[in-house]
Amino acid sequence: MPMLATLTSRRVFDDRWVFERKLDGVRVLAAFDPDAGVRLTSRTGRALNGTYPEVVAALEQQSGLEFTVDGEVVALEHGRTSFELLQQRLGLSDPVAALATGVAVTYYLFDLLSLDGRDTTGLPLRDRKALLREAIDFHGPLRYTAHRNRGGQELLEEACGKGWEGLIAKRADSRYAHGRSTDWLKLKCSSGQEFVVGGFTEPAGSRAGFGALLVGHYQDGRLRYAGKVGTGYDGRTLTELRARLDALRQDDSPFADRIQERQARWVRPELVAQVGFSEWTRAGRLRHPRFLGLRDDKDPSRVVREEPVPGGTP
DNA sequence: TTCCGACAGTGGGGTCGCAAT
DNA sequence: ATTGCGACCCCACTATCGGAA
Numbered sequence: 001m002p003m004l005a006t007l008t009s010r011r012v013f014d015d016r017w018v019f020e021r022k023l024d025g026v027r028v029l030a031a032f033d034p035d036a037g038v039r040l041t042s043r044t045g046r047a048l049n050g051t052y053p054e055v056v057a058a059l060e061q062q063s064g065l066e067f068t069v070d071g072e073v074v075a076l077e078h079g080r081t082s083f084e085l086l087q088q089r090l091g092l093s094d095p096v097a098a099l100a101t102g103v104a105v106t107y108y109l110f111d112l113l114s115l116d117g118r119d120t121t122g123l124p125l126r127d128r129k130a131l132l133r134e135a136i137d138f139h140g141p142l143r144y145t146a147h148r149n150r151g152g153q154e155l156l157e158e159a160c161g162k163g164w165e166g167l168i169a170k171r172a173d174s175r176y177a178h179g180r181s182t183d184w185l186k187l188k189c190s191s192g193q194e195f196v197v198g199g200f201t202e203p204a205g206s207r208a209g210f211g212a213l214l215v216g217h218y219q220d221g222r223l224r225y226a227g228k229v230g231t232g233y234d235g236r237t238l239t240e241l242r243a244r245l246d247a248l249r250q251d252d253s254p255f256a257d258r259i260q261e262r263q264a265r266w267v268r269p270e271l272v273a274q275v276g277f278s279e280w281t282r283a284g285r286l287r288h289p290r291f292l293g294l295r296d297d298k299d300p301s302r303v304v305r306e307e308p309v310p311g312g313t314p
Numbered sequence: 315t316t317c318c319g320a321c322a323g324t325g326g327g328g329t330c331g332c333a334a335t
Numbered sequence: 336a337t338t339g340c341g342a343c344c345c346c347a348c349t350a351t352c353g354g355a356a
Contacts, residue, residue, distance in 0.1 A: 087327095205324070230326055233324095282328095
């Protein structure tokens, strides 16, 4: 289990923290043993050698010393990490099929867990990074993850302006801990806008009120579907909003797009919700959507897709 | 007493693989 | 051939509970 960062809204840091680019890919631990060779594993412990054969090959060409490293496998597109592009390789376990996708991957290394048979997880982060930089010959798909020693609000704004996903702040003197830790903090760039509520889904299990809102925006006079928003509500909001939705029920979908959703309930498109999300997908859906509140001050017919400033806001 | 961390439970987009239709 | 579903990846968020502060 790798060390995991905790999401935070904190933006003020002193010089005991270092900052790395937040990479939008998949977490991969890599172990090399002169006898057993390279072993790539996912966050949940699954074997990934067949998925990223070029990474295995590059790690096999190292000095011959035992090592365990931690990093993120990403697919780069115009200098930005693209999770959607990487997804074409995620489920593949056959190395031939993986390479045949044509999706090139890069393995950004940012930590060292062992070297030459010695456990390095008890060393401070700066020391581990220094050892990592010397131990690995960074070539081909292998890259060292740069970090900066100062940061906070300004650095995050800079990162978001470049279209990055955000930053990871790490305690410079912390040791490597397996699992979730507050010594590593996730600072995300995010965006949000208003959407028209055109329907909802029924709740499941112990859920009250409804499952998710079906939301959209207008384009050329038609209501285009943008996806479901199923989190961000407290119990009271779920029940109160359900009552308002029931009062707006209608038989037909208000959306211009066909929606693959059995059991969808439709409403007159009169409610406007503020929704936070990380980005638009290629299919025009919201990634990582969450409900932020209703906007009673907004005319639903004026809700359109906003093409925001590059990178959004921190 | 209050706060924090960990966990369970609900919800999202997207892809692959396989079974059912 | 198409559809549905679960398993993985990436996640956000709320509610709850027990222990730390």
